[in-house]
Amino acid sequence: MESGANGDSIEKLQGLQITPLDDDDEEEREMVAYEYEDDDEDDGEDEEEQKPVTLGFLEKPKNRWSLLRHLFPSKAGGPPAWLDPINLPTGRSCLCDMCGEPLQFVLQVYAPIIEKESTFHRTLFLFMCPSMACLRRDQHEQWKRPPEKASRSVKVFRCQLPRSNPYYSSEPPKCNGTDKPSGPGVSLCNWCGTWKGDKVCSSCRRAHYCQQKHQVTHWRSGHKVECQQLNLSSPSSDSNLADAGTTSVASNSLWPEYEMINEDESEYDTEMSEVNGQTNALVSKTGVDDTMKSLLDSFEGDSDRRSWATFQEHLAKAPEQVLRYCRSAGAKALWPTSSGQLSKADIPKCSYCGGPRCFEFQILPQLLFYFGVSNDVDSLDWATMVVYTCESSCEANVSYKEEFVWVQHSLSSVP
Template identity: 75%
Template sequence: MENIAKGDSLQKLKGLKITSLDDDDEEQEQDTIPDEYDDDDDDDDEEEEEEQEPVTLGFLEKPKNSRSLLRHLFPSKTGGTPAWLDPVNLPSGRSCLCDICGEPLQFLLQVYAPISEKDSTFHRTLFVFMCPSMRCLLRDQHEQWKRPPESPSRSVKVFRCQLPRSNPFYSSEPPKSDGTDKPSGPGVALCNWCGTWKGDKVCSSCRRAHYCSQKHQVMHWRTGHKIECQQLCLSDQSFDTNPSNGGTSATERQKGYLSVVVAKMSSYMNQTLTYKLLAYALVASKSIWPEYEMINEDESEYDTEMSEDNGDTNTLISKTGTDDTMKSLLSNFEGDDDRKSWASFQERIGKAPEQILRYCRSTSAKPLWPMSSGRPSKADIPKCSYCGGPRCFEFQILPQLLYYFDVKNDVDSLDWASIVVYTCEDSCEASVSYKEEFVWVQQSSTIVNVP
């Protein structure tokens, strides 16, 4: 995004850039090939073409401070709670739920990916959510093959949100990132339990706790809000019976309310209550994944680094020796396309093994598939449900992310080979703020260990 990239303060936002398609029209016409996933004869050509596309890699690190991931700084991040781009018109209804088990989806990650060629995409972020149940994910793998008029039930969903430079929520000037930046408008109340979805349900007693679902309301009540709610109701009674509060402002009333809560909590809290509140905090922390900031680097930098390393006279294995070994390994896999794809995938990922995301939004870009089987054909990628136009590959999420989320390697633990996101090629405008795009999940269950 050219306007934002002018300030040094936005250097960290320059990752995940959209490759310009009009820099060299003649060259683009020669390089672009149609998507033909279902033609096995073109697999080699597709791999060669995909390697020529510039790819941005996403890596994770703990945020330097709590402010760096706030929504008005337009972060790319994983885990925690989403930094909603449009903080008011959030997804609602069944779009927030796993279509298979009906539970609210957990926030997986978001990618800030503006497109400079359009005014309406000055700000643009993609949000990915998924159900933490492996059983639902396995069912999702079968559901995604359904084509219209059948409606698939999904446990992984992605939403696209975009805003023009002039909008009600943010300044038209780049953020300074010095602690003084603030959003132009407030956001909607979020669920007190998950902090993710719009809290359109309110506790009938205290009228202060908001929830996205009945389940989260019950969980919040059982793990601490029952006691908290009583204190809030008592504080309200104190204000209602005190005539001196009649002329206080909303701000003063809130400050007084907080002081009453603190005083009463200190008065009534005993050892049992302390344990209950600690248990509540522990359970709530398990309802979201650990939060990380996503740092982006060009994959080409790792090609250079590997070339320099292999050229070192002290290197134990030369570049030629590595190539010969891989060729020999791949030759043993002929007749087994999955093993061959896995070996090629491992070789490519091995250049930067800590990457958790691969980004390349281009009409000719292809995902880096770990397996030959389980890939979608062109017909399996549905048209945009808002404009009817084609969708294109934008990024894929690698299973390395599960390591950062401390997911155990158990039989029923969450696992995947690749989660691939396809978005509207035109990044169309529509009345709805969060437009649901398409996700393809390739499972790792059929991958065998490479000898």
């Protein structure tokens, strides 16, 4: 990504990778409307500074190997494709702080910053508890400030590697199914396929688990029968899976897996692009509009309605977008409502270097459609989730650094 802490340019996400924009495209980059930017905190609200925005769309992967970790994918659902396959988050970091259950993988965004050697590879991973009850409690907890640590049901981790590292070749992948990682990763839980499997089945010694509950669930769901078969099978099959960066996932409770495809929002600025985009749309514009407009009845005051109008204007260009990315200096989130917005003063400092955090991307509620989440009262729901990361993308002695995510709830989901 061609984007530093104070830079004005951004390397756009393109396919599975992020590639830099040409210098002579500077004027064109300023044509993408993003959000109101204050030139002066007191009276700058009338000025709108345009920021380049990259939109993320989901589609089913064309090849089974396209989402493996050594191809550095951006993806949603299924298990994560860990960047550092060895030093995964551990302990309480993996759990919902409300109910204590393991967090479920939501999505990951491959977002390298090419001007720094340490961020040649860089991926952001977002996890959350699928319980709406926990998310409602999270809403109150996220307002807490240091030194009081908030309990969260939504967490985001940043991982970065230099070009020369123990896990991947320094040469670009061929993306033809022949690529292999430089070394195997740690064994993952055979039930969830997400977290480090540091516990093993006492019988076959081949199945790994992140916690005892997943071991018991896997046993009852069929591993009791499979155990004997694993004892008789060749151990080379397990090592081949590890070398390929995959793991056997038994749980069917993970969200459906998609590849994330990225495009500039500017490509959707013309009315013709919008009309053509609806021809083969997976999510109809009418369906999205009906879902979104259901919130409008709960709005009170002009500020909420103005925010909603701006939000809808951007979503109407490409109703299938599930993610909006912009790491340009001064970029802001696109808020559905004015109530529950995060101010600059509310963004906590980086817990590793003490420096400021900046906006990087936000997740839209359309993602719930792709995950097949029902529209019941107690079903998972949000208006937007906004991710802030260390402005300098600092280095630390921990491979996965926890960043900050802010959840703005839809008014209909607030009790």
